[in-house]
Amino acid sequence: METKYNFVKNKIKSQILQGFIQPHQKVGSETELMKEYEVSRHTVRKAIDELVNDGWIYKKQGAGTFCADRSALKSGTAGQQTKNIAVITTYFSDYIFPSIIRGIEGYLSKNGYQVTLFSTNNNIEQERRCLEAVLQQGFDGLIVEPTKSALPNPNINYYLNLERTGIPYVMINAYYEELEPTHLIMNDVEGGRIQTRHVLDLGHQYVLGFFKNDDIQGTKRMKGFIKAHRESGIPLSPKNIITYTTETKETVPVEELRQHLTNTSELPTAIVCYNDQLALMLLDVIRDMKLSVPEDISVVGYDDSFLSVASEVKLTTVKHPKEEMGKEAGRRIYNFIEQKLAPSRHFEMTPVVYEPKIIIRNSTQGLGVKEIN
Amino acid sequence: METKYNFVKNKIKSQILQGFIQPHQKVGSETELMKEYEVSRHTVRKAIDELVNDGWIYKKQGAGTFCADRSALKSGTAGQQTKNIAVITTYFSDYIFPSIIRGIEGYLSKNGYQVTLFSTNNNIEQERRCLEAVLQQGFDGLIVEPTKSALPNPNINYYLNLERTGIPYVMINAYYEELEPTHLIMNDVEGGRIQTRHVLDLGHQYVLGFFKNDDIQGTKRMKGFIKAHRESGIPLSPKNIITYTTETKETVPVEELRQHLTNTSELPTAIVCYNDQLALMLLDVIRDMKLSVPEDISVVGYDDSFLSVASEVKLTTVKHPKEEMGKEAGRRIYNFIEQKLAPSRHFEMTPVVYEPKIIIRNSTQGLGVKEIN
Numbered sequence: 125m126e127t128k129y130n131f132v133k134n135k136i137k138s139q140i141l142q143g144f145i146q147p148h149q150k151v152g153s154e155t156e157l158m159k160e161y162e163v164s165r166h167t168v169r170k171a172i173d174e175l176v177n178d179g180w181i182y183k184k185q186g187a188g189t190f191c192a193d194r195s196a197l198k199s200g201t202a203g204q205q206t207k208n209i210a211v212i213t214t215y216f217s218d219y220i221f222p223s224i225i226r227g228i229e230g231y232l233s234k235n236g237y238q239v240t241l242f243s244t245n246n247n248i249e250q251e252r253r254c255l256e257a258v259l260q261q262g263f264d265g266l267i268v269e270p271t272k273s274a275l276p277n278p279n280i281n282y283y284l285n286l287e288r289t290g291i292p293y294v295m296i297n298a299y300y301e302e303l304e305p306t307h308l309i310m311n312d313v314e315g316g317r318i319q320t321r322h323v324l325d326l327g328h329q330y331v332l333g334f335f336k337n338d339d340i341q342g343t344k345r346m347k348g349f350i351k352a353h354r355e356s357g358i359p360l361s362p363k364n365i366i367t368y369t370t371e372t373k374e375t376v377p378v379e380e381l382r383q384h385l386t387n388t389s390e391l392p393t394a395i396v397c398y399n400d401q402l403a404l405m406l407l408d409v410i411r412d413m414k415l416s417v418p419e420d421i422s423v424v425g426y427d428d429s430f431l432s433v434a435s436e437v438k439l440t441t442v443k444h445p446k447e448e449m450g451k452e453a454g455r456r457i458y459n460f461i462e463q464k465l466a467p468s469r470h471f472e473m474t475p476v477v478y479e480p481k482i483i484i485r486n487s488t489q490g491l492g493v494k495e496i497n
Numbered sequence: 498m499e500t501k502y503n504f505v506k507n508k509i510k511s512q513i514l515q516g517f518i519q520p521h522q523k524v525g526s527e528t529e530l531m532k533e534y535e536v537s538r539h540t541v542r543k544a545i546d547e548l549v550n551d552g553w554i555y556k557k558q559g560a561g562t563f564c565a566d567r568s569a570l571k572s573g574t575a576g577q578q579t580k581n582i583a584v585i586t587t588y589f590s591d592y593i594f595p596s597i598i599r600g601i602e603g604y605l606s607k608n609g610y611q612v613t614l615f616s617t618n619n620n621i622e623q624e625r626r627c628l629e630a631v632l633q634q635g636f637d638g639l640i641v642e643p644t645k646s647a648l649p650n651p652n653i654n655y656y657l658n659l660e661r662t663g664i665p666y667v668m669i670n671a672y673y674e675e676l677e678p679t680h681l682i683m684n685d686v687e688g689g690r691i692q693t694r695h696v697l698d699l700g701h702q703y704v705l706g707f708f709k710n711d712d713i714q715g716t717k718r719m720k721g722f723i724k725a726h727r728e729s730g731i732p733l734s735p736k737n738i739i740t741y742t743t744e745t746k747e748t749v750p751v752e753e754l755r756q757h758l759t760n761t762s763e764l765p766t767a768i769v770c771y772n773d774q775l776a777l778m779l780l781d782v783i784r785d786m787k788l789s790v791p792e793d794i795s796v797v798g799y800d801d802s803f804l805s806v807a808s809e810v811k812l813t814t815v816k817h818p819k820e821e822m823g824k825e826a827g828r829r830i831y832n833f834i835e836q837k838l839a840p841s842r843h844f845e846m847t848p849v850v851y852e853p854k855i856i857i858r859n860s861t862q863g864l865g866v867k868e869i870n
Contacts, residue, residue, distance in 0.1 A: 144734075274649055275648065302719050367649070
């Protein structure tokens with residue numbers, strides 16, 4: 125169990141890292157802290173002493189305890205940089221993340237910077253811990269993929285404090301709208317549109333779309349899905365859109381597809397997927413139901429990941445810039461640091477928006493086309 | 498308690514209203530429905546019989562039960578319209594909603610249409626019930642203010658089904674991005690920016706911003722708040738942004754302001770509010786703490802509602818088009834109906850974006866200015 129004084133210590137540290145207590149601002153008196161955290165004077169003293177020792181706060185004779193200026197500490201040694209960049213992604217060991225990270229690392233290591241990786245598992249609480257670590261460890265910059273980007277972000281304080289502390293950051297794949305950060309993203313509306321147009325143009329009319337809606341990419345691809353139906357004049361039945369979240373991604377899509385495929389009256393003939401990972405999961409469901417891709421059902425993925433060619437069926441998918449995006453993110457953060465631009469200037473940089481391209485493989489075919497054996 | 502057959506009946510109705518069962522599509526067999534809802538054959542039969550009686554479904558000898566085409570029913574009588582428009586707002590009895598509704602009603606009644614009002618209390622479940630009512634009662638069109646517009650919307654099915662059924666809709670104040678509906682909104686980023694610039698230009702440096710972040714207007718005004726700080730080169734301390742939701746609006750802002758005002762080291766000198774309603778609530782807190790507006794603290798509201806001049810202190814605020822927006826929404830929905838445009842064409846209409854203007858009254862003043870008695 126966490127000791128009481130450690131609890132108080134971490135609470136105060138978190139207040140400092142969120143910028144709620146600014147450098148040289150007074151930290152509450154012993155009595156105030158005792159009241160706030162409902163602990164003894166002894167506990168407060170022990171927490172304060174350790175925070176002083178660790179350089180988080182300092183004491184001024186007769187005046188009280190104050191928040192230390194850690195940014196001065198960091199760049200204090202003649203403006204020396206740590207040459208260390210933090211990268212926070214939602215996941216890092218699988219899917220397209222290794223490619224993105226390879227792009228970032230390749231560029232930065234060539235330019236004398238080291239990269240440290242953090243992952244949030246698309247969990248807000250873990251993102252908070254990552255941001256605390258980044259703020260504590262004095263990185264020169266941060267490349268970050270937002271966590272649950274379609275929902276209001278409770279960690280916005282940390283980003284504002286990065287800005288205040290003079291640590292530049294660049295967002296990839298998505299961005300928190302209210303912060304207007306420099307960002308590198310795909311045109312996901314267009315991506316969803318061309319995925320869908322591809323199968324509609326092949327004559328499919330009953331097309332299911334599966335979209336993850338706690339990340340903004342999913343919402344945008346879904347917008348493209350709706351747009352494509354309108355353009356083609358093909359009525360879109362509301363039941364054809366299936367949304368899921370990080371927490372339900374293993375269950376909802378599989379169950380919903382199974383249900384659509386057991387419907388006796390009419391079967392969907394094409395499926396548009398949020399990404400290749402999902403497409404592969406749904407391929408298993410289709411196989412299970414003794415149906416074939418693309419003969420019975422066409423499947424479109426997204427991201428052109430290694431998974432798109434890993435299965436027997438090679439996926440028609442949408443190209444994601446991956447390594448190129450990583451490299452460009454590295455180049456941007458490098459420039460911010462080297463040019464010593466005022467942080468407020470970073471927010472005026474033109475974003476990079478990658479236009480999607482469809483890659484046609486053998487998971488899709490025209491409606492009614494049957495292979496002749 | 499709801500009877501079992503009523504439960505089944507409502508479930509099937511809801512499936513039809515969401516567009517999960519389309520006109521002339523087969524409704525599950527008795528055995529399937531028994532299994533799905535875990536009820537007896539007797540219960541299923543009773544539910545089916547009533548649905549047939551009410552015109553929701555029809556039976557075809559030997560083939561089963563099918564979903565009726567209610568849109569045909571509606572416009573069946575020689576394309577006759579009901580001359581009835583539904584209006585769904587988050588609230589209607591208070592604040593700026595009466596003015597908006599007056600604008601809508603004024604325009605539509607002059608043109609021979611009747612208006613029916615629904616309110617969601619910014620609750621998703623209530624929005625669902627409103628949309629079900631609108632779909633059931635055969636309105637010619639809908640003007641809707643989205644509920645919890647900053648969060649992914651689980652009722653998107655109903656909107657897609659409105660589109661499919663040929664009932665046009667127009668969104669006001671905010672809109673669900675993925676639907677790309679015709680919409681009439683304020684430029685809320687700019688609104689938040691000019692609210693904040695006003696007090697920063699008056700010399701205030703420690704400015705608190707209170708924003709409701711389950712509606713997109715709040716997120717956008719907050720973006721304007723951050724933007725204004727960056728433009729003015731005034732460092733923004735993360736603790737100066739306070740966010741709250743529909744559920745916490747009565748508690749969080751009041752508590753947070755109280756805490757900021759009991760801080761011994763430094764007091765905020767200005768407050769930027771999400772709307773006039775909140776501003777008035779915070780005026781009470783300030784009075785309670787024996788502080789004066791604008792002598793000790795400047796306060797900026799938003800919306801230029803009747804509340805802005807209701808208190809002793811007349812609020813500096815941002816003009817909301819209210820009645821004008823309502824009138825224009827009425828005009829748009831009227832045109833959609835009269836011109837009999839294909840629903841897909843509605844989504845190509847240019848949105849109306851109202852530019853905000855600040856109205857300066859006596860709740861704000863320059864920092865350090867004291868009245869001479």
